[in-house]
Amino acid sequence: MGDSFDVAVVGGGISGVGVALEAAKRGKNVVLVERGTLLSQTSSNSLRIIHGGLRYLQQFHFPRVVQSLRSQIELLNLYPEHIKRLPCLMPLQSRGIKQKPFMAAAGAFYNLLYRAAGGGIRNADILSQDQVREYSPHAAHLFAQGAFLWHDAHVVHLSKFFSTLREELLERGVTLLENHTVTEVSQVSGGFALSGTSILTASNVVNVAGPWFHSGIQAKHMSAQRRPYKWAKGYNLLMKKPFPSSYALGLQGKSGRLFFLSPRSDGFAVGTWYAPFEGPADEVFVSEEEQSTALGEICELFPDLALSLSDIIDVEVGVLPMKGYDRVGDPELYGAERYAVFPGYVEVLSTKFTPFLYQARKVLTLLER
Ligand SMILES: Cc1cc2nc3c(=O)[nH]c(=O)nc-3n(C[C@H](O)[C@H](O)[C@H](O)COP(=O)(O)OP(=O)(O)OC[C@H]3O[C@@H](n4cnc5c(N)ncnc54)[C@H](O)[C@@H]3O)c2cc1C
Structure with a gap:
């Protein structure tokens, strides 16, 4: 038998890194x-x-709004060189819940929750359409009724942030x-044995292997309690074109699908x-046909940008757990971790x-209990 640990974390994605950091802090x-x-x-x-x-505000899930805001504020404070505030705009509409009076009320309430979470x-x-024109001249045509402005945050250089986490x-x-x-x-006296490239033992195991979490690595005696999950692939297109806005944009395509456009260093x-x-x-993977369909939806919103497949410099794709389908027939993901x-x-x-980080604290609390 090899080395022995208090906690073995299986999977070196962001979830595993968070758990490992939190356990070490304790x-x-x-x-x-990590494989x-x-x-x-x-x-x-x-x-x-x-x-x-x-x-989550739209779903009236207020504790979760506050929890997300707290996570966001914590990360902005802990890693100010990597995580920055990101102003975002969403078009107001003349009908439905995105009308100005509703969104003004939602904004006022969001500001209250923001303050409750420890924000400013x-x-x-x-914002009016004229104000949008100032920040996003090439997107102003989508904001005839004005805009809802809010502030999220984003990781500016992912690889630098990841290097900091590794250090x-x-x-x-x-x-x-x-x-x-x-x-x-497998369960052994006093804990678990993890076999694979080498064998090690640990008193506690955290399985955060993402979409691979069910691939034979659960502790053997627990397999009967496993629930099968459905999966969805999620993908983003990276475009090598100047961003049409100095703010990020949350837009709805003609199909009703929601898109988010955010700046990257090279587009x-x-x-x-x-x-x-x-x-x-x-x-x-994402086929060329899928890329082309996705691009077509963006071209409908920004015909002046004349985007073509050759402007796509990369496609980011990953697999996530899926709950069912939403109202436009797209996979609906779980709102919260399981x-x-x-x-x-x-x-x-x-x-x-x-x-x-919130997730990691919760895992440690569950293990300590
Ligand atoms: C296209 C896309 C866009 C997204 N955008 C956002 C966003 O803007 N904001 C946001 O908050 N979230 C976003 N998400 C969701 C977010 O990326 C994921 O929820 C999160 O990265 C999952 O992290 P994880 O550590 O659980 O999984 P992973 O990052 O998949 O890590 C799991 C790790 O386990 C390892 N592993 C698997 N099996 C084994 C094994 N047997 N032994 C050892 N190691 C193993 C794998 O190699 C992998 O590195 C997005 C997801 C996608 C796909």
Whole structure:
């Protein structure tokens, strides 16, 4: 038998990094096992938005709005060189819930929650079309009724942020095993044995292997309690074109689908499209036809940009757990992460990058309990 640890974390995505950091902060002897390179899978394909939970407001899920805002504020304070505030605009409409009076009321309430979460006085506001023209001259045609302005945050340079997290893990004494695949977790006296590239033991195991979490690595005796999940692939297009706005844009396409456009150093990113996905997560890809359809939806909104397939410089794709279908027939994802808890063993299936520190604290509390 090899080395022994207090906590073994299986999966070095953002969820695993968060758990390993939090456990080490609490004085635990931690090993983080990653089958490839740290932070190279779903977590490196995120749109990079650190959400403030505005969409939960629409679902009247107020505690979750506050929790998202707290996660956002915490990350802005902890990593100010990597995570910055991102002003965002959404068009107001002449009918429905996006009319000016409703959105003004929603904004006022969001400001209250923002303050309750420890933010400043003001996060959201209403802008006229002329004001939008000042910040987003090439998008002003989409804002005939004015705009709802709110502030999210984003990771400016993902690779630099990830380097900082790696350094932090090492400084806190986490044993980092990259290129080590865990093939089985079995219960042994006093804890668990993890087999794979090498064998190690741990009193506690946290399975945060993302879309691979069910691939034979659960502790053996727990397999009967496993619920099958459905999966969706999510993808973003990276465009090498000047961003048509100095603010990020949350837009609705003609099909009713929502898009988010945000600036990147060499152009802009637009996403996220979802499609049901049944294959192995390692084989996920986005076909040229899917790219072309997605691009067509953006061209409808910005005909003047004359975007073509050759403007796509990269496609970011990852696999996420899916709950069902939304009103336009797209996969609907779980709104919040899913936990499964057994003595000494926790599985987390994350649905967002944003709450990784909150999620990590919750996992540690579950294990300590
Ligand atoms: C296109 C897209 C856009 C998104 N945009 C946003 C956004 O803007 N904001 C936001 O908050 N969230 C966003 N998300 C969601 C977010 O990216 C994910 O929820 C999050 O990255 C999941 O992290 P994770 O650590 O749980 O999983 P992963 O990053 O997938 O990490 C799991 C790790 O486990 C490793 N692993 C698997 N099996 C084993 C094994 N047997 N042994 C050892 N290691 C193993 C894998 O190699 C992998 O590195 C987006 C997702 C997608 C796909």
